[in-house]
Amino acid sequence: MESAKKHYANGQLQAEIARRVSYRTESQASEQAAQLHVYLKLELEAVLSRMGFTCLIVDNPLSGKPPLLFAERHEGDDLLTVLTYGHGDVVRGYDDQWSDGLNPWKLNVQGDKWYGRGTADNKGQHSINLAALETVIKVRNGRLGYNVKCLFETGEEIGSPGLKRYCELNTRQLKSDVFIASDGPRLSASQPTIFLGSRGSVLFELSINLRSGGLHSGNWGGLMRNPATILANALASMVDGKGRILIPDLLPPPISPLIKTTLGKLSISDALMGREIDKHWGEPGMSSAEKLLGWNSLEVLAFTSGNPANPVNAIPPNAKAFCQLRFVVDTRWEELKAILRKHLDAHGFESVDVKVQRGTAATRLNPDNVWVRWAEQSMKSVLDREIAILPNLGGTLPNDVFANVLGLPTLWIPHSYPGCAQHAANEHMLASIADEGMQIMTSLFWDLGELTPEQMHQS
Numbered sequence: 001m002e003s004a005k006k007h008y009a010n011g012q013l014q015a016e017i018a019r020r021v022s023y024r025t026e027s028q029a030s031e032q033a034a035q036l037h038v039y040l041k042l043e044l045e046a047v048l049s050r051m052g053f054t055c056l057i058v059d060n061p062l063s064g065k066p067p068l069l070f071a072e073r074h075e076g077d078d079l080l081t082v083l084t085y086g087h088g089d090v091v092r093g094y095d096d097q098w099s100d101g102l103n104p105w106k107l108n109v110q111g112d113k114w115y116g117r118g119t120a121d122n123k124g125q126h127s128i129n130l131a132a133l134e135t136v137i138k139v140r141n142g143r144l145g146y147n148v149k150c151l152f153e154t155g156e157e158i159g160s161p162g163l164k165r166y167c168e169l170n171t172r173q174l175k176s177d178v179f180i181a182s183d184g185p186r187l188s189a190s191q192p193t194i195f196l197g198s199r200g201s202v203l204f205e206l207s208i209n210l211r212s213g214g215l216h217s218g219n220w221g222g223l224m225r226n227p228a229t230i231l232a233n234a235l236a237s238m239v240d241g242k243g244r245i246l247i248p249d250l251l252p253p254p255i256s257p258l259i260k261t262t263l264g265k266l267s268i269s270d271a272l273m274g275r276e277i278d279k280h281w282g283e284p285g286m287s288s289a290e291k292l293l294g295w296n297s298l299e300v301l302a303f304t305s306g307n308p309a310n311p312v313n314a315i316p317p318n319a320k321a322f323c324q325l326r327f328v329v330d331t332r333w334e335e336l337k338a339i340l341r342k343h344l345d346a347h348g349f350e351s352v353d354v355k356v357q358r359g360t361a362a363t364r365l366n367p368d369n370v371w372v373r374w375a376e377q378s379m380k381s382v383l384d385r386e387i388a389i390l391p392n393l394g395g396t397l398p399n400d401v402f403a404n405v406l407g408l409p410t411l412w413i414p415h416s417y418p419g420c421a422q423h424a425a426n427e428h429m430l431a432s433i434a435d436e437g438m439q440i441m442t443s444l445f446w447d448l449g450e451l452t453p454e455q456m457h458q459s
C-alpha cells in the first residue's frame with residue numbers, strides 16, 4: 001500500500017496519464033485510425049511487456065474495424081486467472097469547446113481536477129489498474145500468485161465492433177475465473193463503488209411517410225392525416241406524460257427482493273446527482289435507485305416533422321422520431337420490433353413504421369456472488385468506508401461479452417464520477433479518486449494472490 005500511495009504521490013501516475021492523453025485516439029475520426037494502433041503498441045504493449053506479459057496486437061475480426069490487444073501473464077496452470085479490460089480509444093476532442101486554457105490532448109491540472117480527453121474514459125482508469133498491478137508484481141518480487149489476461153479494444157466509442165466476435169472466436173484463449181475492470185462512474189465522487197453489470201440499450205426509429213410533399217393546411221386541413229399528430233399520439237400510447245412506460249411487454253419482471261434490498265442501500269438524492277431530480281417522473285411508487293438501476297426507461301431522443309427552423313402553413317408529409325429503451329436483465333428487448341408492431345397495430349397506428357437499430361444486452365451478476373463479497377471486503381480493508389454495490393450501472397457497457405459470451409462473474413470498479421464530463425468538453429479525473437483508485441486496485445490485485453481456486457469456485 002505504501003508503494004501504491006507513492007506511485008500517486010510522486011507524480012508517476014499523473015505522468016503516465018498525461019502521456020497517454022496526448023495520443024489523439026479518436027475512434028470516431030477516421031483520419032486518426034493509425035493512432036489506435038500506435039497507442040496499443042507504444043503505451044499498452046510497452047508497459048505490459050515490462051510486466052512480463054506476452055502481447056499480441058490483433059486485427060479486428062470485422063474487416064476495417066480498429067485493432068485489439070490481447071496479453072497474457074501465466075504463472076501456473078492450477079492458479080486463478082483474472083481477465084481485465086480497457087479501451088484505448090476516446091470520443092472526439094471537440095477541441096474548440098473546452099474552457100480557456102484547456103486542451104483535450106494536454107493534461108492540465110487544476111486543483112483536484114486533471115483535465116484531458118480520456119482521463120475519465122478510459123485511459124486514466126486503465127492506467128490506474130496497470131500501475132496497481134505493476135506495484136503488486138514488484139512488491140511480490142515478480143510473482144502475483146495468479147494468472148492475468150488483458151483485453152484492450154480501440155473501438156469502444158463506436159460501439160465495440162468485433163469485440164463480441166473476437167471473444168466468441170477465442171473463448172479458450174480468454175478462459176478465466178473472474179473479470180475485473182474499470183470504466184464508468186462511481187455512484188458519487190465520495191463513494192467507492194462496485195457495479196456488477198450494466199443496463200442494456202436499444203435504439204429504434206419510428207416514422208410515418210404519408211405523401212411526397214406538404215399539403216396547404218387551408219385547402220386540406222381537416223381532411224388529410226397529419227403524420228406529426230399521429231406520431232405524437234403513437235408515442236403517447238407508449239410512454240405517458242410522466243415518463244411511465246405503457247407497454248407491459250417492454251418492462252422487466254418485478255424487482256426481486258434481493259435486488260430491492262441491494263438498491264435500498266443506495267441513496268440517489270438531489271445532492272448526489274448534483275441537480276434536483278424530477279420526483280414525479282418515471283414508474284410510480286419506485287425509489288430513485290429502483291427507477292435508475294432496477295427498471296427500464298423509454299426516451300424520445302429526437303423528433304422531427306416539417307421544418308422547425310422555418311415552419312410553413314402546410315400539413316407535413318412525414319414525421320420521424322428516434323427513441324431509446326434502456327433496460328435491465330430479463331427484458332425481452334430482442335423482440336422489440338414485434339412488440340412495438342403489435343402495440344401500434346392494436347392502437348390504430350398501422351401507418352407508423354418501426355426500424356430497430358443496434359442494441360446491447362443488459363447484464364447483472366448476483367450481488368450475493370462470492371466474488372462480490374470478496375471485492376467488497378478487500379476494498380473496505382484499505383478505505384474503511386461503505387462500498388456502494390450497484391447490481392448494474394444505469395448506462396451501458398459491452399459487459400454482455402464478458403458475462404454472457406465468456407460466462408464470467410464481472411466486477412467493475414470505476415475510478416470516475418458523475419460530474420467528469422465524459423464525452424463532452426472539459427473531461428477530467430479527480431486526483432482524489434485516482435489516489436484511492438491506486439489503493440483499491442492494489443488491494444484487490446494483492447488479495448487475489450491469496451485466494452485459491454477452491455475458495456472461489458463455489459461461485
Ligand SMILES: [Zn+2]
Nearest residue numbers: 121157422423
Ligand atoms: Zn465512453
